[in-house]
Amino acid sequence: MNQPNLPQEKSDKVLLLLRAGRLPEAKQAALELVQTFADNPATHLLLANVIRASGNDALPHFRKAAELAPDDVSILGAYANAAAANDLYAEAALCYGKIIDLQPENAAAHSNLGVLFRQQGKNDQAAHAFRKALKINPGFSIAHENLSSVLIEMHSYEAAERAAKKALKASPGNPNIHKNLGIALLKQELTDEALEHFNIAKEGGVTDKDLNYGIALTYAAAGDFDKAKEAFKHAVVENPTDMSMLHDFAHMIKSKRGDDVWNMLNEAYKNKDRLDEENQIRLNFALGKVNNDADEYDAAFEYYAAGNSMRFEIEKPDLTLDRLRVRKIKKIFADNDFSSIANNAHDHVKPIFVIGMPRSGTTLVEQIIASHSEVSALGEFLGIPRVVMEQEHIMNTPYPEIMHSVTNAHLEDLAKRYVNRVETRINDKTIFTDKQLSGYLYIGIMRVMFPAARFIVCKRNPLDNCVSCFFTDFSDKGFYSNDLKQLGEYHRLNSEMLDFWLTRFPEQVMEVVYEDVIEDLEKSARRMIDFCQLPWDDACLRFNEMQRGVLNASMTQVRQKIYTRSVQRWRKYEKHLGPLFEGLQLDPEKT
Numbered sequence: 001m002n003q004p005n006l007p008q009e010k011s012d013k014v015l016l017l018l019r020a021g022r023l024p025e026a027k028q029a030a031l032e033l034v035q036t037f038a039d040n041p042a043t044h045l046l047l048a049n050v051i052r053a054s055g056n057d058a059l060p061h062f063r064k065a066a067e068l069a070p071d072d073v074s075i076l077g078a079y080a081n082a083a084a085a086n087d088l089y090a091e092a093a094l095c096y097g098k099i100i101d102l103q104p105e106n107a108a109a110h111s112n113l114g115v116l117f118r119q120q121g122k123n124d125q126a127a128h129a130f131r132k133a134l135k136i137n138p139g140f141s142i143a144h145e146n147l148s149s150v151l152i153e154m155h156s157y158e159a160a161e162r163a164a165k166k167a168l169k170a171s172p173g174n175p176n177i178h179k180n181l182g183i184a185l186l187k188q189e190l191t192d193e194a195l196e197h198f199n200i201a202k203e204g205g206v207t208d209k210d211l212n213y214g215i216a217l218t219y220a221a222a223g224d225f226d227k228a229k230e231a232f233k234h235a236v237v238e239n240p241t242d243m244s245m246l247h248d249f250a251h252m253i254k255s256k257r258g259d260d261v262w263n264m265l266n267e268a269y270k271n272k273d274r275l276d277e278e279n280q281i282r283l284n285f286a287l288g289k290v291n292n293d294a295d296e297y298d299a300a301f302e303y304y305a306a307g308n309s310m311r312f313e314i315e316k317p318d319l320t321l322d323r324l325r326v327r328k329i330k331k332i333f334a335d336n337d338f339s340s341i342a343n344n345a346h347d348h349v350k351p352i353f354v355i356g357m358p359r360s361g362t363t364l365v366e367q368i369i370a371s372h373s374e375v376s377a378l379g380e381f382l383g384i385p386r387v388v389m390e391q392e393h394i395m396n397t398p399y400p401e402i403m404h405s406v407t408n409a410h411l412e413d414l415a416k417r418y419v420n421r422v423e424t425r426i427n428d429k430t431i432f433t434d435k436q437l438s439g440y441l442y443i444g445i446m447r448v449m450f451p452a453a454r455f456i457v458c459k460r461n462p463l464d465n466c467v468s469c470f471f472t473d474f475s476d477k478g479f480y481s482n483d484l485k486q487l488g489e490y491h492r493l494n495s496e497m498l499d500f501w502l503t504r505f506p507e508q509v510m511e512v513v514y515e516d517v518i519e520d521l522e523k524s525a526r527r528m529i530d531f532c533q534l535p536w537d538d539a540c541l542r543f544n545e546m547q548r549g550v551l552n553a554s555m556t557q558v559r560q561k562i563y564t565r566s567v568q569r570w571r572k573y574e575k576h577l578g579p580l581f582e583g584l585q586l587d588p589e590k591t
Contacts, residue, residue: 010029010033011033011042011043011046013029014026014029014030014033014046014050015046017029018049018050018053023050023053023054026050026053027047027050027051027054030043030046030047030050031047033046033047034047039068040068041064041065041066041068041069041072041075042065044061044062044064044065044068045061045062045065045075045078047061048061048062048065048078048082049078052082057086058082059082059083059085059086059088062075062078062079062082062083063079063082063083065078065079066079066095070098071102073099073102073103073106073109076095076096076098076099076102077095077099077109077112079095080092080093080095080096080099080112080116081112083095084116084119089116089119089120092116093113093116093117096109096112096113096116097113100113105136106136107133107134107136107137107140107143108133110129110130110132110133110136110143111129111130111133111140111142111143111146113129114126114127114128114129114130114133114143114146114147114150115146117129118146118149118150118153123150123153123154124154126146126150127147127150127151127154130143130144130146130147130150131147134147139170140170141167141170141171141174141177144163144164144166144167144170144177145163145164145167145171145174145176145177145180147160147163147167148160148161148163148164148167148177148180148181148184149180151163151184152180152183152184152187155187157184157185157187157188158184158188158382158386158421160180160183160184160187161181161184161185161188164177164180164181164184165181167180168181173204174204175200175201175202175203175204175205175206176201176206178197178198178200178201178204178206179197179198179201179206179208179210179211179214181197182194182195182196182197182198182201182211182214182218183210183214185197186214186217186218186221188379188381188425189221189379189380190425191218191221191222192222194214194218195215195218195219195222198211198214198215198218202215209235209238209239209242209245212231212234212235212238212239213235213239213242213244213245213248215231215235216228216231216232216234216235216245216248216249217248219231220232220248220252225252228252229249229252229253232245232248232249232252233249236249236264240264240268241268241274241275241279242279243268243275243278243279243280243282243283243286244279244282246261246264246265246268246282246283246286247282247283247285247286247289247473249261250265250286250289250290251286251289254293255289255290255293255294256293256294257294257296261290262290262294265283265286265287265290266287268283269283269287277310277314278475280307280310281307281310281311281473281475282307282473282475283307284303284304284306284307284310285303285304285307285471285472285473287300287303288300288301288303288304288307288471289471291303292471297572297573298576301573301576304470304471305576307473308470308481308482308483309482311473311475311482312482312483315482317479317480317482317483317486319480319486319489319490319493322490322493323493325400325441326441326493326496326497328400328401329400329441329444329497329500330497330500332400332401332403332404332444333400333403333444333500333504334500334504336403337444337448337504337505338403338406338444338445338448339448339451341406341407341408341411341448342408342411342447342448342451343408343411343412343414343415343448343449343450343451344451345412345415345416346412346415346416346419346449346450347451347452348430348452349415349419349430349450349452350430350431350450350452350453350454351431351432351433351434351446351450351453351454352369352375352431352432352433352434352453352454352455352456352532353384353433353434353435353436353439353443353446353453353454353455353456354366354369354433354434354435354436354456354458355435355436355437355439355440355443355455355456355457355458355498356437356440356457356458356459356460356498357437357458357460357465357469357491357494358437358469358472358474358479358481359460359465359468359469359472360458360459360460360465360514361458361460361512361514361517362435362437362458363435364514364517364543365456365458365512365517365528366379366433366435367543367544367546368517368521368524368525368528368540368543369433369456369528369529369532369540370432370433370546371537371539371540371542371543371545371546372529372534372537372539372540373537373539374429374431374534374537375429375431375432375433375532375534376425376426376427376429376431376432376433377432377433378422378425378426378432378433378434378435379435380435380437381421381422381434381435381436383418383421383422383434384418384434384436384439384442384446385438385442386421387414387417387418387421388414388442388445390417391406391410391414395410399441399442399445400444400445403444403445406445411445411448411449414445414449415449415450418449422434431532431534439455440457440494440497440498440501441497443455443501443505443509444501444504447505447508453508454508454510454531454532454533455501455505455508455509455510456509456510456512456528456531457498457501457502457509457510457511457512458512458513458514459495459498459511459512459513459514460513460514460515461514461515461567461568461570462488462491462495462584462586463570463577463580463584463586463591464566464567464568464569464570465491465514466484466487466488466491466570466580466583466584467569467570467573467577467580468566468569469481469487470482470484470487470580483579484577484579484580484583485579485580485582485583486583487580487583488579488580488581488582488583488584488585489583489584490583491583491584492583492584492585498511510527510528510531512524512527512528515567518564518567521541522541525540525541574588
């Protein structure tokens with residue numbers, strides 16, 4: 001590091017003073033070196049390190065050192081770290097780019113660049129950088145850990161699980177990796193495994209809010225609401241400004257005016273301007289819930305509307321591309337059912353795809369069917385959209401246009417990739433439910449991937465369905481629920497597509513109406529089980545006793561017996577629903 005014209009004893013003196021904590025003397029000695037050896041990068045690096053140790057801005061001195069030694073990887077790395085610490089991300093990225101140009105196989109530089117991208121919210125670029133680091137050094141534990149973290153933020157939970165497991169192989173005792181793995185498993189509703197890893201993380205000393213929140217959610221998803229309530233209480237007390245925790249706690253209980261949750265939420269609302277936008281949104285949805293519990297319907301709607309309005313401004317969803325896609329799908333599958341190229345290599349695999357709008361009864365229907373002794377439950381699983389997306393990249397053609405070129409071999413490969421994703425979750429069973437909220441787009445290709453599949457399309461009173469969606473914060477789903485008129489339009493589009501499949505493939509697609517299930521559980525359950533070509537099992541009537549993880553807005557309801565309080569719920573909010581009637585093209589006078 002030292003140049004020939006820089007006396008070793010003088011630089012050693014600075015380092016000794018720095019290590020001894022004698023910062024003023026170290027700084028003075030470093031300044032003298034800079035004055036004497038102004039063109040030597042090592043002097044500027046020494047001064048930068050002393051100033052940084054003093055808690056002051058050392059960036060100009062790191063910058064000067066890098067200017068004098070543009071090919072010195074160590075100096076460039078120190079400069080990049082200093083720039084990132086000052087939120088100068090473009091400058092830091094430029095430094096890491098120079099390091100990579102000098103040393104393309106520098107795994108640490110790729111990983112550090114990934115950290116930088118993640119700090120900026122550029123998760124796709126971050127994941128690419130971490131994967132580049134791991135290609136160079138497959139045993140790079142911190143890169144695996146960081147990749148799992150960024151994949152969780154991208155909602156790619158299967159990939160996050162794989163990355164975390166690889167990280168544990170490289171660093172078995174790392175409690176933070178166990179926490180990441182717990183989160184990835186929880187998001188896939190694998191609650192037993194998630195809790196195991198959360199507990200290891202806790203025993204390892206992890207105390208952050210993500211862990212406490214994860215443990216509380218895991219108990220709730222597993223249906224252990226007593227433990228969940230205690231865990232939420234602890235998490236909320238530890239993190240009073242995290243409205244996601246209060247939001248989920250409020251949705252797990254029936255609140256009363258003046259109880260602890262009510263008081264905490266209203267106190268938080270008094271200071272809402274101190275919260276960031278995301279926490280304000282979650283607070284509004286939570287206040288909507290507790291006011292609905294208290295039969296304060298006008299106040300509840302006001303809070304729900306405020307939360308939705310803020311979410312809408314962030315997401316700015318547009319139905320244009322969805323409308324175009326539905327038109328293309330209908331045209332392509334009206335002209336050809338593609339049975340001639342159907343995959344027959346997986347006839348033994350018999351998925352039961354449960355499809356419908358969110359809050360239309362899909363969780364209830366899946367729970368009823370999956371209570372059967374011959375059936376496993378996947379829950380909300382993104383396997384089909386993911387393998388179709390992969391095929392789009394392989395063929396460089398979007399869905400549904402890929403159907404013009406797809407072959408039997410393609411369909412067999414698609415089915416194989418899907419089965420590979422699910423086989424560890426279905427307990428060696430070949431009959432399993434897969435709840436597909438986006439499945440309304442994919443029934444055509446799914447039925448030729450799996451000719452033995454059955455498709456159950458869930459319908460519900462459109463007003464009740466849409467009101468329930470409007471009252472749910474689909475913060476990580478990217479859904480059209482934040483504007484009542486647009487929500488109504490999306491419901492019509494969804495129904496148009498589902499009705500097409502029901503008419504086009506009646507032998508494989510069946511409609512189940514939520515209100516019919518509520519009115520006569522056994523009749524509806526027997527009809528579903530018969531359609532799935534299964535013998536009757538009385539356990540289907542005891543669906544609320546089934547032990548499996550459910551992590552969605554229905555996780556409390558699915559643990560209860562059939563109830564009717566959600567039927568005609570929209571009437572309590574009727575005076576606020578003008579835009580929804582317009583979007584659904586319904587006449588309020590005739591409803």
